[in-house]
Amino acid sequence: xxxxxxxxxxxxxxxxxxxxxFQALKGVDLDIxxxxxxxxxxxxxxxxxxxxxxLGCLDMPSAGEFTFRGHHIExxxxxxxxLLRRKYLGFVxxxxxxxxxxxxxxxxxxxxxxxxxxxxxxxxxxMAALDKVGLADWWDHTPAELSGGQQQRVAIARAxxxxxxxxxxxxxxxxxxxxxxxxxxxxxxxxNRDSGITVLMxxxxxxxxxxxxxxxxxxxxxxxxxxAQHRQGEAxxxxxxxxxxxxxxxxxxxxxxxxxxxxxxxxxxxxxxPPAQPEQRGTLFTPNSQAGGE
Amino acid sequence: MFGTTxxxxxxxxxxxxxxxxxxxxxxxxxxxxxVTMVTLGKxxxxxxxxxxxxxxxxxxxxxPGQGFGRGGGGPRPPDFKPEDxxxxxxxxxxxxxxxxxxxxxxxxxxxxxxxxxxxxxTTAAFLTVQPWPLTAGRYWTPAEEEAGKAVCLIGNTxxxxxxxxxxxxxxxxxxxxxxxxxxxTLSTRGQGGFGDQDDVVVMPIKAVQRRxxxxxxxxxxxxxxxxxxxxxxxxxxxxxxLRERRNITGGKEDDxxxxxxKQISDTLTGTTTLLTRIVAAVAGISLVVGGIGIMNIMxxxxxxxxxxxxxxxxxxxxxxxxLLQFLVEAVALSCLGGLIGLALAQLVILALxxxxxxPWTFDPQINVVAFAISAVIGVVFGYFPARRAAxxxxxxxxxxx
Ligand SMILES: Nc1ncnc2c1ncn2[C@@H]1O[C@H](COP(=O)(O)OP(=O)(O)O)[C@@H](O)[C@H]1O
Ligand SMILES: [Mg+2]
Numbered sequence: 001x002x003x004x005x006x007x008x009x010x011x012x013x014x015x016x017x018x019x020x021x022f023q024a025l026k027g028v029d030l031d032i033x034x035x036x037x038x039x040x041x042x043x044x045x046x047x048x049x050x051x052x053x054x055l056g057c058l059d060m061p062s063a064g065e066f067t068f069r070g071h072h073i074e075x076x077x078x079x080x081x082x083l084l085r086r087k088y089l090g091f092v093x094x095x096x097x098x099x100x101x102x103x104x105x106x107x108x109x110x111x112x113x114x115x116x117x118x119x120x121x122x123x124x125x126x127m128a129a130l131d132k133v134g135l136a137d138w139w140d141h142t143p144a145e146l147s148g149g150q151q152q153r154v155a156i157a158r159a160x161x162x163x164x165x166x167x168x169x170x171x172x173x174x175x176x177x178x179x180x181x182x183x184x185x186x187x188x189x190x191x192n193r194d195s196g197i198t199v200l201m202x203x204x205x206x207x208x209x210x211x212x213x214x215x216x217x218x219x220x221x222x223x224x225x226x227x228a229q230h231r232q233g234e235a236x237x238x239x240x241x242x243x244x245x246x247x248x249x250x251x252x253x254x255x256x257x258x259x260x261x262x263x264x265x266x267x268x269x270x271x272x273x274p275p276a277q278p279e280q281r282g283t284l285f286t287p288n289s290q291a292g293g294e
Numbered sequence: 295m296f297g298t299t300x301x302x303x304x305x306x307x308x309x310x311x312x313x314x315x316x317x318x319x320x321x322x323x324x325x326x327x328x329v330t331m332v333t334l335g336k337x338x339x340x341x342x343x344x345x346x347x348x349x350x351x352x353x354x355x356x357x358p359g360q361g362f363g364r365g366g367g368g369p370r371p372p373d374f375k376p377e378d379x380x381x382x383x384x385x386x387x388x389x390x391x392x393x394x395x396x397x398x399x400x401x402x403x404x405x406x407x408x409x410x411x412x413x414x415x416t417t418a419a420f421l422t423v424q425p426w427p428l429t430a431g432r433y434w435t436p437a438e439e440e441a442g443k444a445v446c447l448i449g450n451t452x453x454x455x456x457x458x459x460x461x462x463x464x465x466x467x468x469x470x471x472x473x474x475x476x477x478x479t480l481s482t483r484g485q486g487g488f489g490d491q492d493d494v495v496v497m498p499i500k501a502v503q504r505r506x507x508x509x510x511x512x513x514x515x516x517x518x519x520x521x522x523x524x525x526x527x528x529x530x531x532x533x534x535x536l537r538e539r540r541n542i543t544g545g546k547e548d549d550x551x552x553x554x555x556k557q558i559s560d561t562l563t564g565t566t567t568l569l570t571r572i573v574a575a576v577a578g579i580s581l582v583v584g585g586i587g588i589m590n591i592m593x594x595x596x597x598x599x600x601x602x603x604x605x606x607x608x609x610x611x612x613x614x615x616x617l618l619q620f621l622v623e624a625v626a627l628s629c630l631g632g633l634i635g636l637a638l639a640q641l642v643i644l645a646l647x648x649x650x651x652x653p654w655t656f657d658p659q660i661n662v663v664a665f666a667i668s669a670v671i672g673v674v675f676g677y678f679p680a681r682r683a684a685x686x687x688x689x690x691x692x693x694x695x
Contacts, residue, residue, distance in 0.1 A: 058607075085608065085610040
């Protein structure tokens with residue numbers, strides 16, 4: 001029985017106050033195992049992005065518990081959350097969000113700057129990350145000189161350059177055509193499989209969600225259901241309450257009608273999901289991860 | 295952390311060259327104006343002082359009449375007599391020497407070359423009041439002075455026009471209707487505010503009175519003042535004595551004037567210094583306006599770069615780092631503006647110095663001060679936009695269009 005890497009318990013989020021008050025999340029319970037590839041689906045306005053922002057430590061829940069590696073995140077202040085993002089998280093956005101007039105390499109190096117890496121190791125790690133996304137030859141191109149798919153790959157390189165535990169992607173293929181989208185999904189799958197990065201991805205498209213190992217369905221600010229998918233395209237349906245006890249463990253597979261029979265692009269190799277990060281009850285911040293990293 | 299921030303700031307400046315240039319334009323002009331104005335002001339003051347000190351400090355000039363351009367009508371007041379010179383020298387406390395002067399103009403001729411110049415008759419006291427070294431030859435002896443011999447010292451302008459680099463001392467030149475022995479050449483005094491001071495022939499006063507003016511009248515007395523006395527006290531002493539000697543009583547106005555070069559020098563210096571300060575203050579205001587310009591564009595820049603700030607915050611920049619980045623950017627910009635302003639000022643000064651006929655000077659103090667002010671402006675006017683950037687919420691910032 002693995003302890004989840006990330007755990008939400010009764011998380012609510014209320015936007016605004018008074019008459020304009022709006023409850024975007026109404027008590028979300030969710031466990032995410034380290035090394036999983038999770039797709040978050042659901043109708044527009046169901047609270048997917050809100051959840052992602054909370055999971056990405058960009059926003060705070062109004063109530064409820066949020067633990068990362070067993071540490072309570074809801075008690076951290078703004079700067080501590082920033083340091084957490086710096087050390088453990090990588091972000092990919094729908095709109096790429098690269099710095100304009102800035103070369104691909106400099107964009108990728110940006111997180112390393114905040115980690116206080118010196119110029120040489122920034123170059124090395126940056127080029128290695130660009131190589132992983134297949135853009136090593138494009139290192140000196142600015143976003144304006146790159147296609148949408150290439151820009152998103154640069155953004156992924158930027159997200160993984162620090163070797164984060166978790167990669168959060170809110171509709172990463174939302175601005176791309178289907179061919180480019182599949183490329184991005186294959187890249188994320190490879191990263192998940194080979195580097196053991198836990199991937200959390202919001203998507204509208206079932207074709208993209210099919211790449212994931214676990215699909216979380218949101219509706220009206222609540223988790224409606226969670227499916228575990230087999231690599232061969234089989235899906236496992238489970239109730240949220242059972243999933244709390246640990247995803248991907250001891251689940252009896254049932255064939256899901258919408259993905260069944262489809263040629264599934266998931267890797268066919270028998271490689272097991274990398275083991276979840278061992279639970280660390282120590283501090284989240286080592287001394288050298290303090291602000292500035294100097 | 296600071297090194298990283300500086301790298302980020304410089305990158306950002308380089309990426310937005312035009313915007314950076316527009317941002318610092320105000321500082322460039324402000325610093326340039328302050329440095330130019332103060333430097334040229336000081337140079338003008340120095341030039342004025344130099345011209346006045348060429349007349350001699352601690353020297354009073356006594357002339358008949360009511361001063362420059364006054365007392366038009368009525369009979370001309372009488373010139374001074376040699377007895378007045380002796381009386382002032384002997385009876386007024388604080389007087390070191392009194393040099394009478396009688397002037398005439400005449401054409402000097404030597405071996406076909408001729409030059410029209412001023413002849414200045416005086417006594418040895420002239421050199422006590424206002425030392426004037428020789429480059430060659432000798433001064434006249436007391437015997438020659440007493441006899442009114444036709445011996446002369448020539449100024450540099452006369453020497454150059456008449457002797458063209460050849461030896462002058464020991465020759466005999468024609469001066470008007472007389473012949474005169476050149477016994478010495480005077481060193482260069484230069485172009486004063488009162489014409490070429492080297493275009494002169496100096497002779498014993500008796501020779502000038504006898505051969506040129508034809509009277510014992512003295513048009514000007516140069517009075518040397520002991521440095522232990524104030525020129526004002528000595529001036530008052532001379533005034534009392536001359537009023538008595540010229541029978542000016544009661545409320546009647548003086549029919550002579552005493553010109554104090556030191557006083558004029560102080561007044562002019564004070565005026566130019568005041569002018570410099572006023573102009574520098576106006577230029578300083580433009581510096582502040584430049585600072586507000588920086589703040590303006592930094593604020594625009596924060597809005598424009600909201601998304602960038604969101605990205606930085608998302609990938610783990612803490613608020614302090616974002617604040618520092620924008621602050622360092624503002625300071626780097628304003629310092630850059632300061633440096634360009636200093637360079638610009640030097641160019642403008644170099645261009646204006648010949649036009650204004652003032653000596654070129656470099657004043658390290660005002661350069662350092664102006665640069666320091668530009669840095670301070672960066673901090674002061676960069677802080678507010680930087681704080682605003684640092685306070686942004688990453689989610690809102692990322693969603694910003
Ligand atoms: N900053 C905000 N202020 C007020 N309401 C918000 C804010 N962000 C999201 N909402 C609302 O919360 C609900 C959930 O939003 P979101 O999580 O973005 O949905 P989605 O599932 O489409 O990503 C929506 O109805 C949205 O209008
Ligand atoms: Mg959304």
